[in-house]
Structures are given as structure tokens and as C-alpha cells.
Amino acid sequence: QIGFHQHFLFQILTLTTSLHSYRHKQTHLPLMNSPPAKSRNLNGAPTALPVLLDELISEILSLLPVKTLMQMKCVCKLWKTIIFDPAFAKLHLQRSPRSTHLLLIQNWSNPNEGLDCSVEPYPVTNLLEIPLRIGRFSPFYTYRDIDAIPVDPHYRLKNLSCWQIVGSCNGLLCLLGGSCATKNHTTWLRLWNPATNTLSEKLAYLTNFCCRFAFGYDISTDSYKAVAFSANKVKVFRFGDNVWRNIECLPVVPFALEATRLNCHPFVYNGVYVSGAINWLAIRNKINYEWKDITVDQFVIVSLDLGTETYRELLPPQGFVEVPPVQPSVTVLMDRLCFSHRTKGTHFVLWTMMEFGVQESWTQFLKISFQNLRIDHGISDSLPYGSQLFLLPLSSCERSNTLIIATNQEGDVFSNQRAILFNWKHNRVEQVTSFYNDILWFFTKEYVESLVSTCPKTTTSTSNTYGVIDG
Incomplete structure (x- = not known):
């Protein structure tokens, strides 16, 4: 209505x-x-x-x-x-107001059928307006329970021939799919606009190239680009041209997901887009290393400008003075680059870069005690990797003074993902539960509905090719 x-x-x-x-x-x-x-x-x-x-x-x-x-x-x-x-x-x-929705990823995977997830653009206001409930055994435990979310077949990634969301930008989602039907492993990308229910054809084919992907918008050419990157190779795909191009390798290798002994965040590895650039957290001068050997001055943020396709290195905030128990996170809050990290057993700290690229503009946004987050003070910083506490900021609403955080408070990072609503004005925390939905909170992304087309304008004579190349 x-x-x-x-x-x-x-x-x-x-x-x-x-x-x-x-x-x-x-x-x-x-x-x-x-x-x-x-x-x-x-x-x-x-x-x-x-x-x-x-x-x-x-x-x-x-x-x-x-x-x-x-x-x-x-x-x-x-x-x-x-x-x-x-x-x-x-x-x-x-x-349009920014970051009005969260993309909730529901897990429907069956061991016999492989990975299968559905996407639900969920208004942030709806999340904040869910009736507050009080815990049965403790009046201090308050929570909001998401009702069962109906699954639209058009929103199941499996039905879109894809399995993962690479990124979200201006209402467009970049989806990743692939096939291992032959001896060659082939991947492809698709652009999807859930609001207009439009989907591009399969594009950006790559064969036998083991890499990760990132997605963003090139302001200078009014075009959308995907980046495929590995330790020794980087390719850029401009939607509309439909051709992969090699560019200079990353000056510093981002955190490796496979190296679980490094206490790396298991879900933050694609890089984040903000202000015309894709940004990754990395460690200087190291590829094979142990977490205990890392020093604070080795942390660096690698930024790829999508317009010039050149790199620069940004330093973390000066207030970041000790190596945390687990990998810090580089995310986006309020359209600004955000750097967040745990301190040893006491606080969760968030910084925002008020002016992108200006080192002096890092500002401490929040420093939240574990007590206010109702996290056990006695949590061990030496727990096994799969049991470590990870906190990932998802979104913030200034009007309601609320920060939305993904967490794994139960200690199992892979199967017990939850969301926390933290009101920084009143230091009040509420759990978000979802009895009927298996939501993968660490994969949640901010999203804004738009009319942006999934068929970007053609810019070169190579637009009729599909860009199928070997790695």
C-alpha cells in the first residue's frame, strides 16, 4: 500500500x-x-x-x-x-537515503546438494522496530527476534547460477558463479539488481585462475569494475567492455584466508569499496608468518583507485598501538572507511576516516567495553582459531544511535553467527535472534535500492566478447 x-x-x-x-x-x-x-x-x-x-x-x-x-x-x-x-x-x-537495507544471507545448503543461499534485502528500520523481548531467565537479556522470512525463488543464488555475493554498490550486486564440470575450473560474474529484478548474462569468465574478487564503481568513467586478485596477479574487468586486463600486482599481499593459524577473519577477504577505491588489510614484508611474530607497524591498508588503477598504502589509526588477538577489520560505516579491532580481553574499538586518504582524519568513533556488549570478560585470547571471538561492524544508524555488529559469541565462528544492536547513547545492547532463519551474519552487506541498470553502457569495440581467458 x-x-x-x-x-x-x-x-x-x-x-x-x-x-x-x-x-x-x-x-x-x-x-x-x-x-x-x-x-x-x-x-x-x-x-x-x-x-x-x-x-x-x-x-x-x-x-x-x-x-x-x-x-x-x-x-x-x-x-x-x-x-x-x-x-x-x-x-x-x-x-535516496544511503544504507537503508541489509542484505541478509540465509543458508539453505544441503550436504547432498552443495552450497545454496538466498538473499533478502531487509530494511534496517524493520530490524530496529522489531518488538523488544526480555530473556526468560534474565531481565538483563533483551533481544529482538526476526520472524520467518519467506524465500523468493528468484532470490536464491543457486537459481541465478551463482554461489556468492562479491560486493554491493549503488544497488547493484556482483555475483560469483562457477563450474568444475570439466578438468578446467571456470568462474563467471553477473550483475543483479534485486529492486528491479534484473539480471545480466554471465560475464567475465576466467579459467584456472585461483583468485578472489572485489567490486566497485569508477567515478571518473561512470562504470562498474570487478577486480580478480591473487598474490602475484591482478586483473580488472570493466562491465561494458567485457574484457579482463592485467594491471600491476598488489604492493602488499592482503591477509590470506587459508592461513587459519594467523587468526585471520574468516569472512573479510574480498576488500571493501568506498570513495572510488577498493581497500584491503595487509601485512608488510611478510607472506608466511605466525600471528605471534607480527608487530603493529606491519599493518597496512592497501587501496586500489578504480579510476587510475594505481595503489597507495594507508596506515591504521595512530591509536592502534597493540597487536589484537585476532585480525582487525576494514569495513565501511556511514560511507567512510572504518578500521575496527579488539583489545586484549576488554574492548572493541572502531575508527572512521573522516576524509578518505587523509591519515590525520582517522577519528575514534566508538570504544565499547566487553561489559557493555555483555561479552564474557574471561574470554581467552589464546583459544583455538575456530573458537575465537570475532566482531564485525555491519551498519550504523545515526538517527537511532545504533551500531549493528555481527558476532560469534557462542565461540563457534562458523555455525553460531549472531547480530548485536548496540545503542551508543545509552550503552544498551540487544541480541538479534532468528529461530526460523539460518542467517549468515558475517556475510551481511549494506544495500540501497536503486534503478541502476545491470547492462552498463558499452565503451569499446570489444563489447561483444565475453572476456574468456585463462589465468
């Missing part, structure tokens, strides 16, 4: 469109034995009313959510033309 605000806009829109249609007919209505008369203002100059009406219609439409626009595109030809205009998609994205 359309809310009062949207209904009011709809009434104005209908009236404006009627005026537009009337002016269009008046302008093009021929008089007997005479050319069409031009509309004039009081001074005798032609009026720009039709143009103004077009702009007004676009302005009103840009204030409506994507779901409503998808319903309204069938109302008249004019609205449909505007809604599918790439320039309008940009305007609508600029007007």
Missing part, C-alpha cells in the same frame, strides 16, 4: 502529467490553413512550461521508492520513459 506521503506525491504527479499532456496536445494541434501556434508568455516570448513540467515530473518521481516506481512505469508512456532513463536513475540514487 502507498503511504500518505507517497499518495500525496502521486496526486501531484497525476495532475502534472495531465497538464503536460494537455500542453503537448495544444502545442501540436494544427489550426485550419495555419501552422501550429507557439505558446507565449505575457511578453510574447515562447514559454518553457512543457520543459518545466517534464522537470517537475522527474523531481516528484525521484522521491518515490523503487518498488513504487516499478508499479508506476505501466501508468503511461511518459513515466516509463523517465523511469528507464539512465540520467533519472542517477538522480534517484542521489536522492
